[in-house]
Amino acid sequence: MKHRKPTLDRRVVVAEILKQRGDALIMPGLGAPTWDCAAAGDNPLTFYSWGGMGGAAMMGLGLALAQPRRRVLVITGDGELLMGLGSLATIGVQQPRNLAVIVIDNEHYGETGMQPTHTRYGVDLPAMARAAGFRSAGTVYTSSQLKTWIPRFYRKPGPMFCSIKVTTEDAPLVLPARDGTAIKNRFREALLGISEAYK
Amino acid sequence: MKAEKQTVAWPLGIYQALKQAGVKQVAYVPDAGHSQLIKACHADREIKAVCLTTEEEGVAMLAGAWLGGERGVLLMQSSGAGNCINMLGMIAECRFPLLMILTMRGHWGEFNPWQVPMSQATVPVLNAIGVVVQPVDRAAEIAETVSAAARLAFSTGRAVAVLISQRVIGAKQFK
Numbered sequence A: 001m002k003h004r005k006p007t008l009d010r011r012v013v014v015a016e017i018l019k020q021r022g023d024a025l026i027m028p029g030l031g032a033p034t035w036d037c038a039a040a041g042d043n044p045l046t047f048y049s050w051g052g053m054g055g056a057a058m059m060g061l062g063l064a065l066a067q068p069r070r071r072v073l074v075i076t077g078d079g080e081l082l083m084g085l086g087s088l089a090t091i092g093v094q095q096p097r098n099l100a101v102i103v104i105d106n107e108h109y110g111e112t113g114m115q116p117t118h119t120r121y122g123v124d125l126p127a128m129a130r131a132a133g134f135r136s137a138g139t140v141y142t143s144s145q146l147k148t149w150i151p152r153f154y155r156k157p158g159p160m161f162c163s164i165k166v167t168t169e170d171a172p173l174v175l176p177a178r179d180g181t182a183i184k185n186r187f188r189e190a191l192l193g194i195s196e197a198y199k
Numbered sequence B: 001m002k003a004e005k006q007t008v009a010w011p012l013g014i015y016q017a018l019k020q021a022g023v024k025q026v027a028y029v030p031d032a033g034h035s036q037l038i039k040a041c042h043a044d045r046e047i048k049a050v051c052l053t054t055e056e057e058g059v060a061m062l063a064g065a066w067l068g069g070e071r072g073v074l075l076m077q078s079s080g081a082g083n084c085i086n087m088l089g090m091i092a093e094c095r096f097p098l099l100m101i102l103t104m105r106g107h108w109g110e111f112n113p114w115q116v117p118m119s120q121a122t123v124p125v126l127n128a129i130g131v132v133v134q135p136v137d138r139a140a141e142i143a144e145t146v147s148a149a150a151r152l153a154f155s156t157g158r159a160v161a162v163l164i165s166q167r168v169i170g171a172k173q174f175k
Helices: A010-019 A032-039 A056-066 A078-083 A086-094 A125-131 A143-155 A180-192 B010-020 B032-043 B055-067 B078-094 B113-128 B139-156
Strands: A025-028 A072-077 A099-105 A136-140 A160-165 B023-028 B048-051 B071-077 B098-103 B132-136 B159-164
Touching: A010 A032, A010 A072, A010 A099, A010 A143, A025 A032, A025 A056, A032 A072, A032 A099, A056 A072, A056 A078, A056 A086, A056 A099, A056 B023, A056 B048, A056 B055, A072 A078, A078 A099, A078 A125, A086 A099, A086 A125, A086 B048, A086 B055, A099 A125, A099 A143, A125 A136, A125 A160, A136 A143, A143 A160, A180 B055, A180 B078, B010 B023, B010 B032, B010 B139, B023 B032, B023 B055, B032 B048, B032 B071, B032 B098, B055 B071, B055 B078, B055 B098, B071 B078, B071 B139, B078 B098, B078 B113, B078 B159, B098 B139, B113 B132, B113 B159, B132 B139, B139 B159
Parallel strands: A025 A072, A072 A099, A099 A160, A136 A160, B023 B048, B023 B071, B071 B098, B098 B159, B132 B159
Antiparallel strands: none
16 A cells, blocks of 8 residues: 655644634544644633543544534544544444544654554545444545635534544644643533533 | 343333433443343433443543533443443543443353453452442342432542442343
């Protein structure tokens, strides 16, 4: 299988996506996607994740089912998604119309020494998502493809899946808050209001 | 008689306790002991019943549900507890409430030896990752135990697992 070298910069990609977030709820996977979301600007409706590898898509599903009128964007890494592949099937069966799963795919385990992931060798995550019943799925290599996909994340009926191929270029660390209870409570306060959040 | 064909009263008692607790999302990996309850949840239009491929999916899903303002429950058999451990670390660290109901395999009258190791490890591993474990071995006490566990989980922000004894469910019959 011939490899196509990614050229997009992950920080630029995530910043472009989040520029249009409106009142969407953002669920980043642990590691670099969490730093990318923090770098794009702090927001209480981003649930920064520092653990629970393999769970981001399913956290997105639970949130999407609880908040059917809000858009939910899972923004995670290829390694994180590969750890929870079964969740593609679970989401495919549930068909949440308000959920987009976006993989910032650098084809490597970036936090552990840049070992290649399966996507580097051609494992096609969008094809898996499509086979699992996602309504739409695709791969993005260029900024013009990205421009076409961004409005879909917020408006097109889901579940949708997009793998965005990015370079392994190191981005400066931008670390958000890491107290899980505080991140959780801040998210619920912003979404549900203080009285509901602590009932 | 096979366990999955039995009709008993306590699963409906759990269902009513979950309704009273305001549970809206039910995530499960099937178990024969939970089959009546799973059926009742699928028949309820106010409940989103979600079948999983592995139990840890449910741990993550119910964390997401809580962020979105909904309460949930995770149903599994005891062999699934081991599949959840790292994800339960997130529950502990973020103080997410999590209600789990486990039907035990591998102890009372078990025939399948491969069920025994995880069964014996269920309580120690759940304790080790910070889950409050509440075993129940009488059918008449299951519903009230679930109610109490729900109150503990949702009011204090903790993971609570109700373990239903194989003595109540009956060991799986291999015939």
